[in-house]
Amino acid sequence: MAEHNATAVTGSPMKKLKDGDDNGAAAAVNGGGNISSVIPGWFSEISPMWPGEAHSLKVEKILFQGKSDYQDVMVFQSATYGKVLVLDGVIQLTERDECAYQEMITHLPLCSIPNPKKVLVIGGGDGGVLREVARHSSVEHIDICEIDKMVVDVSKEYFPDVAVGYEDPRVTLHVGDGVAFLKAAQEGSYDAVIVDSSDPIGPAQELFEKPFFESVAKALRPGGVMCTQAESIWLHMHIIENIVANCRQIFKGSVNYAWTTVPTYPSGVIGFMVCSTEGPEVDFKNPINPIDEKENQNTSTPPLKFYNREIHAAAFCLPSFAKKVIESKTKN
Amino acid sequence: MAEHNATAVTGSPMKKLKDGDDNGAAAAVNGGGNISSVIPGWFSEISPMWPGEAHSLKVEKILFQGKSDYQDVMVFQSATYGKVLVLDGVIQLTERDECAYQEMITHLPLCSIPNPKKVLVIGGGDGGVLREVARHSSVEHIDICEIDKMVVDVSKEYFPDVAVGYEDPRVTLHVGDGVAFLKAAQEGSYDAVIVDSSDPIGPAQELFEKPFFESVAKALRPGGVMCTQAESIWLHMHIIENIVANCRQIFKGSVNYAWTTVPTYPSGVIGFMVCSTEGPEVDFKNPINPIDEKENQNTSTPPLKFYNREIHAAAFCLPSFAKKVIESKTKN
Numbered sequence: 001m002a003e004h005n006a007t008a009v010t011g012s013p014m015k016k017l018k019d020g021d022d023n024g025a026a027a028a029v030n031g032g033g034n035i036s037s038v039i040p041g042w043f044s045e046i047s048p049m050w051p052g053e054a055h056s057l058k059v060e061k062i063l064f065q066g067k068s069d070y071q072d073v074m075v076f077q078s079a080t081y082g083k084v085l086v087l088d089g090v091i092q093l094t095e096r097d098e099c100a101y102q103e104m105i106t107h108l109p110l111c112s113i114p115n116p117k118k119v120l121v122i123g124g125g126d127g128g129v130l131r132e133v134a135r136h137s138s139v140e141h142i143d144i145c146e147i148d149k150m151v152v153d154v155s156k157e158y159f160p161d162v163a164v165g166y167e168d169p170r171v172t173l174h175v176g177d178g179v180a181f182l183k184a185a186q187e188g189s190y191d192a193v194i195v196d197s198s199d200p201i202g203p204a205q206e207l208f209e210k211p212f213f214e215s216v217a218k219a220l221r222p223g224g225v226m227c228t229q230a231e232s233i234w235l236h237m238h239i240i241e242n243i244v245a246n247c248r249q250i251f252k253g254s255v256n257y258a259w260t261t262v263p264t265y266p267s268g269v270i271g272f273m274v275c276s277t278e279g280p281e282v283d284f285k286n287p288i289n290p291i292d293e294k295e296n297q298n299t300s301t302p303p304l305k306f307y308n309r310e311i312h313a314a315a316f317c318l319p320s321f322a323k324k325v326i327e328s329k330t331k332n
Numbered sequence: 333m334a335e336h337n338a339t340a341v342t343g344s345p346m347k348k349l350k351d352g353d354d355n356g357a358a359a360a361v362n363g364g365g366n367i368s369s370v371i372p373g374w375f376s377e378i379s380p381m382w383p384g385e386a387h388s389l390k391v392e393k394i395l396f397q398g399k400s401d402y403q404d405v406m407v408f409q410s411a412t413y414g415k416v417l418v419l420d421g422v423i424q425l426t427e428r429d430e431c432a433y434q435e436m437i438t439h440l441p442l443c444s445i446p447n448p449k450k451v452l453v454i455g456g457g458d459g460g461v462l463r464e465v466a467r468h469s470s471v472e473h474i475d476i477c478e479i480d481k482m483v484v485d486v487s488k489e490y491f492p493d494v495a496v497g498y499e500d501p502r503v504t505l506h507v508g509d510g511v512a513f514l515k516a517a518q519e520g521s522y523d524a525v526i527v528d529s530s531d532p533i534g535p536a537q538e539l540f541e542k543p544f545f546e547s548v549a550k551a552l553r554p555g556g557v558m559c560t561q562a563e564s565i566w567l568h569m570h571i572i573e574n575i576v577a578n579c580r581q582i583f584k585g586s587v588n589y590a591w592t593t594v595p596t597y598p599s600g601v602i603g604f605m606v607c608s609t610e611g612p613e614v615d616f617k618n619p620i621n622p623i624d625e626k627e628n629q630n631t632s633t634p635p636l637k638f639y640n641r642e643i644h645a646a647a648f649c650l651p652s653f654a655k656k657v658i659e660s661k662t663k664n
Binding site: 042044051052053054055056057058078079080081096097099100234235261262263267268269292303304305306307308310311313314315317318319320321323 | 383384601642
């Protein structure tokens with residue numbers, strides 16, 4: 001999941017519904033300051049990260065509401081997107097479209113290198129990225145560092161098809177700060193680091209800055225790969241521009257931006273920075289480790305829903321307005 | 333624009349705002365029956381075509397509201413997407429993201445054939461497709477058949493950068509029914525037909541059925557091409573499945589589904605059926621008429637914002653869940 005930081009919205013109609021028939025939403029998860037109203041019976045996502053627009057989902061039933069040490073956590077049953085995980089008022093995943101995000105953030109890096117063995121996931125507490133990493137039979141060890149144990153517990157309870165990733169015996173869960181974990185990681189020890197992070201405002205800001213990328217690069221073996229959540233080309237080109245410039249300075253191998261469709265994320269798309277360190281060359285645009293074909297031979301794993309070899313290559317093709325900006329930063 | 337049919341939503345907060353300070357939305361364009369409430373000061377798009385979800389845009393000012401013989405027409409200034417054209421409560425285009433739709437629906441067909449000369453546009457009253465067709469210097473004649481003159485007039489008044497397409501001397505506007513126009517069209521007379529249509533519920537239903545596709549195929553020269561709006565892979569696979577099956581029966585050349593991102597369309601994506609008639613082979617996935625390179629030499633036309641050769645090819649790469657269904661219908 002992409003752990004965006006934003007402000008949940010609420011209003012009296014929601015509260016009324018919630019008290020009356022357990023059919024409300026959002027009211028109790030309003031962790032921020034921006035109070036607004038919502039369509040009664042609907043969850044609406046409003047944030048300064050995407051001003052002037054909001055996506056709303058009809059709420060059938062609120063299944064969980066809690067406040068962890070780090071954020072407000074909510075799970076609701078939506079009318080048409082299955083169960084939905086919301087952190088600090090922002091949708092992290094829905095059962096209907098989580099496949100697109102989890103499969104792409106995982107297989108873009110892992111299908112681009114031969115025989116990945118040791119993988120680190122930063123964030124990704126729902127377990128979806130783990131589920132996808134586990135499809136790679138070459139992988140021997142998967143570390144995950146998630147700061148919020150409540151996200152892990154809630155995911156195991158309400159999203160078993162996502163949290164199934166924790167069941168793989170190769171997984172070791174570290175509950176703690178990803179920045180500190182990476183600083184302490186053994187140099188050159190990972191084949192891949194996947195950063196399933198929140199937006200670069202608030203607590204996750206560090207995960208988009210140079211020192212963090214330096215830690216990632218240091219923890220990777222030569223020719224090792226990173227894939228990190230990198231916002232929307234429609235909404236956040238100014239942020240992307242900075243991320244690309246930072247990565248270009250740190251990663252001396254290949255530096256690329258890829259993107260995919262996720263209907264319940266703002267603007268309907270989400271991007272990824274996909275980089276490699278100096279060492280054996282990595283050509284991300286032409287995957288050499290075809291999980292989709294391998295996976296067809298393994299009937300014990302449910303099939304991939306989204307990722308395939310063509311969509312991998314296509315993810316690196318950018319609209320002209322984005323290509324122009326990103327290429328100017330990658331070719332400096 | 334994709335002329336979706338849906339129900340605008342309204343509520344007393346909107347009316348109050350509108351009466352008070354001209355800052356409301358949607359209320360007066362409620363052409364359907366589903367009355368609901370909206371976030372005050374925001375336009376919300378709710379429809380049985382995408383149940384359980386709604387996208388909302390903050391309204392700065394309503395610029396136009398009218399009722400034509402066919403539909404409710406509204407233009408508003410949004411907070412962050414520029415001016416917005418709404419028909420029967422559904423967003424048709426915004427200044428911020430119209431480029432993605434107009435450029436893709438036009439250049440996917442026109443860049444796939446050599447020297448298109450005669451082009452027909454069905455729908456597309458805003459003029460955006462005309463603007464894009466006009467980039468092709470080989471084109472000698474452009475017919476457009478739009479049923480609703482109010483859409484043409486409103487676009488010329490409020491969206492000059494879109495309606496600029498009408499200024500090209502090669503354009504002939506026919507105000508009338510596209511189905512009838514095509515039936516009367518001379519056999520084999522067009523190189524390309526672009527169908528910028530509404531959703532297959534209500535008046536546009538005919539445009540997704542076999543007799544209409546038969547008329548299109550008949551109006552095209554051998555090896556001529558059609559591109560028609562074909563819904564969202566996330567929301568409408570059942571509709572897409574039927575469209576693909578129908579096209580497969582009618583078009584004896586190439587039958588393909590392509591898609592692109594448009595943030596203000598439901599689920600953030602929209603698809604296109606891209607087909608050719610029997611005749612010289614058309615390989616849509618490898619464009620042979622590179623508008624982006626040609627266009628760089630012509631400084632009088634504003635540059636393409638979205639389309640390029642790579643994004644053209646990438647548009648035909650589908651997520652596995654969609655590929656499976658679409659390939660089963662195209663390879664029968």
